Amino acid sequence: MASDRWSYQVVEVKAFFGTKPEMVQERLTQLGLQGWELVAVLQTHPFKPVQLYLKKPL
Structure with missing residues (x-):
C-alpha cells in the first residue's frame, strides 16, 4: 500500500x-x-x- 505522507532527510557527503x-x-x-x-x-x-535527498513513509 502506498503512503501519501513522507518524512524527508538531506544528508551531506563531503567529497574529497x-x-x-x-x-x-x-x-x-x-x-x-x-x-x-x-x-x-x-x-x-x-x-x-x-547532497543526498531521502524519503521514507511516516
Missing part, C-alpha cells in the same frame, strides 16, 4: 580526493536499513558537499 565509493555505499546502506530511500543527488559545485 581519496573518498572511496565504498564509504558512500556503506552510509547509504545504513540509511536504507532505517527505511530511507534515495530520491535525488545534487552537487552545486565540484568543491561543495554532495
Whole structure:
C-alpha cells in the first residue's frame, strides 16, 4: 500500500580526493536499513558537499 505522507532527510557527503565509493555505499546502506530511500543527488559545485535527498513513509 502506498503512503501519501513522507518524512524527508538531506544528508551531506563531503567529497574529497581519496573518498572511496565504498564509504558512500556503506552510509547509504545504513540509511536504507532505517527505511530511507534515495530520491535525488545534487552537487552545486565540484568543491561543495554532495547532497543526498531521502524519503521514507511516516
